[in-house]
Amino acid sequence: xxxxxxxxxxxxxxxxxxxxxxxxxxxxxxxxxxxxxxxxxxxxxxxxxxxxxxxxxxxxxxxxxxxxxxxxxxxxxxxxxxxxxxxxxxxxxxxxxxxxxxxxxxxxxxxxxxxxxxxxxxxxxxxxxxxxxxxxxxxxxxxxxxxxxxxxxxxxxxxxxxxxxxxxxxxxxxxxxxxxxxxxxxxxxxxxxxxxxxxxxxxxxxxxxxxxxxxxxxxx
Amino acid sequence: xxxxxxxxxxxxxxxxxxxxxxxxxxxxxxxxxxxxxxxxxxxxxxxxxxxxxxxxxxxxxxxxxxxxxxxxxxxxxxxxxxxxxxxxxxxxxxxxxxxxxxxxxxxxxxxxxxxxxxxxxxxxxxxxxxxxxxxxxxxxxxxxxxxxxxxxxxxxxxxxxxxxxxxxxxxxxxxxxxxxxxxxxxxxxxxxxxxxxxxxxxxxxxxxxxxxxxxxxxxxxxxxxxxxxxxxxxxxxxxxxxxxxxxxxxxxxxxxxxxxxxxxxxxxxxxxxxxxxxxxxxxxxxxxxxxxxxxxxx
Numbered sequence: 142x143x144x145x146x147x148x149x150x151x152x153x154x155x156x157x158x159x160x161x162x163x164x165x166x167x168x169x170x171x172x173x174x175x176x177x178x179x180x181x182x183x184x185x186x187x188x189x190x191x192x193x194x195x196x197x198x199x200x201x202x203x204x205x206x207x208x209x210x211x212x213x214x215x216x217x218x219x220x221x222x223x224x225x226x227x228x229x230x231x232x233x234x235x236x237x238x239x240x241x242x243x244x245x246x247x248x249x250x251x252x253x254x255x256x257x258x259x260x261x262x263x264x265x266x267x268x269x270x271x272x273x274x275x276x277x278x279x280x281x282x283x284x285x286x287x288x289x290x291x292x293x294x295x296x297x298x299x300x301x302x303x304x305x306x307x308x309x310x311x312x313x314x315x316x317x318x319x320x321x322x323x324x325x326x327x328x329x330x331x332x333x334x335x336x337x338x339x340x341x342x343x344x345x346x347x348x349x350x351x352x353x354x355x356x357x358x359x360x361x
Numbered sequence: 362x363x364x365x366x367x368x369x370x371x372x373x374x375x376x377x378x379x380x381x382x383x384x385x386x387x388x389x390x391x392x393x394x395x396x397x398x399x400x401x402x403x404x405x406x407x408x409x410x411x412x413x414x415x416x417x418x419x420x421x422x423x424x425x426x427x428x429x430x431x432x433x434x435x436x437x438x439x440x441x442x443x444x445x446x447x448x449x450x451x452x453x454x455x456x457x458x459x460x461x462x463x464x465x466x467x468x469x470x471x472x473x474x475x476x477x478x479x480x481x482x483x484x485x486x487x488x489x490x491x492x493x494x495x496x497x498x499x500x501x502x503x504x505x506x507x508x509x510x511x512x513x514x515x516x517x518x519x520x521x522x523x524x525x526x527x528x529x530x531x532x533x534x535x536x537x538x539x540x541x542x543x544x545x546x547x548x549x550x551x552x553x554x555x556x557x558x559x560x561x562x563x564x565x566x567x568x569x570x571x572x573x574x575x576x577x578x579x580x581x582x583x584x585x586x587x588x589x590x591x592x593x594x595x596x597x598x599x600x601x602x603x604x605x606x607x608x609x610x611x612x613x614x615x616x617x618x619x620x621x622x623x624x625x626x627x628x629x630x631x632x633x634x635x636x637x638x639x640x641x642x643x644x645x646x647x648x649x650x651x652x653x654x655x656x657x658x659x
Binding site: 142143144145146147148149150151152153154155156157158159160161163164190191194195196197198199200215217220244245246266267268269337338 | 364367387390391394395396402405406408409412428466467468469470471472473474475476477478479480482485507508510511512514515518519522523524525526527532540574576577578579580627630631632633634650651
């Protein structure tokens with residue numbers, strides 16, 4: 142079941158006009174920013190399907206930029222996000238693409254600053270709900286049926302075990318887990334699907350473990 | 362994941378056998394899934410209800426979208442209604458005007474609560490605030506109206522779709538209208554089975570509805586489709602309360618909606634390439650708003 146909460150249906154509270162093209166777009170921007178862990182200096186945003194065809198009318202562009210500035214779906218500042226981005230010196234570009242994607246509302250965000258880059262593919266599946274399908278070239282094969290967290294970490298011995306035991310201590314059962322890395326000893330990723338809801342204090346605890354760079358909830 | 366219901370049949374059977382309201386089962390399932398307290402869940406829905414009230418209030422004062430395509434119709438409808446000569450009845454026109462008010466605020470980039478989406482955000486609150494005047498519900502009963510709507514929307518979202526890009530307008534305004542019909546029935550004292558009949562009757566009359574927004578904006582025809590969604594919901598609720606039943610069971614209607622959405626051409630699924638968006642006037646409006654270069658791509 143992709144929609145788990147009644148508030149996925151009666152909600153979110155948001156700035157109009159479209160839950161998939163505005164609220165969902167803002168959430169894709171916001172998750173990207175959270176995973177990056179800081180304000181990006183530049184962004185290239187590739188839009189596919191219905192996003193590519195109708196992004197201007199739906200405010201998809203200003204919503205994604207709003208998300209990248211850290212604004213949630215109901216934040217009135219979304220309306221002036223282009224100006225606010227310029228004020229802090231963030232540059233951005235939108236590129237509508239013709240390519241076919243599995244879901245009609247797909248965006249690929251490439252963001253960065255002087256110390257790094259990140260690439261993410263997000264999908265807006267309806268009613269403001271989103272899924273992340275790829276991060277830095279790693280496909281995230283989430284079933285969408287469970288809560289999931291994404292952990293960016295250094296490829297060091299023990300880092301995976303520490304995260305797993307932290308979840309075990311909280312009585313959270315891991316249903317599915319994938320680990321991937323680009324090169325030995327460099328940045329690596331854990332995608333963990335769990336059976337129980339994950340509360341914020343658990344995320345905080347994981348983020349304080351050694352070798353952990355970033356922790357984000359990517360599915361409720 | 363453990364859930365109390367996966368489809369409408371299970372929802373109605375459980376409500377009937379345990380003698381519970383559908384809204385109650387939705388609240389219990391939310392507590393089960395999110396491990397949050399009843400109080401927290403009720404409070405969050407109360408806040409969503411307040412957002413809906415504020416949106417209607419704003420829309421009834423009169424708003425205009427940036428494009429100039431929509432705005433002001435909610436005011437026209439309220440003024441007309443207050444003269445007391447409506448043909449379809451005060452309650453129905455009240456619901457229609459409040460649905461329009463919400464979507465006009467949405468189009469003007471105001472704050473709304475998606476139910477189940479932003480483009481279809483008018484139907485559930487529009488019908489609620491109109492029926493409110495006749496049934497005089499408590500605040501808790503109004504909150505329950507949203508949980509009943511949510512229970513049916515939950516089934517549609519998981520078994521079919523609530524995305525116009527994936528399933529056309531039938532998935533958005535169609536779902537919203539059917540959800541509202543089911544909630545009206547519960548508030549009026551109907552049975553869970555009657556709620557499901559009202560849902561099925563409404564959805565059957567929304568099947569095939571395409572998503573063809575002019576210039577890709579959530580304005581034309583979205584605002585008026587919310588108006589008609591509200592009307593459809595009220596009539597279907599009355600039919601179900603009168604004892605009329607749907608020959609096709611609710612879950613099969615939802616499945617039919619899903620399959621129709623899958624086979625619907627992409628041009629009619631929120632791409633602004635077909636339907637009303639592709640009419641000469643639709644194209645001319647898009648050109649006026651975004652310029653000729655943009656429209657060439659469409």
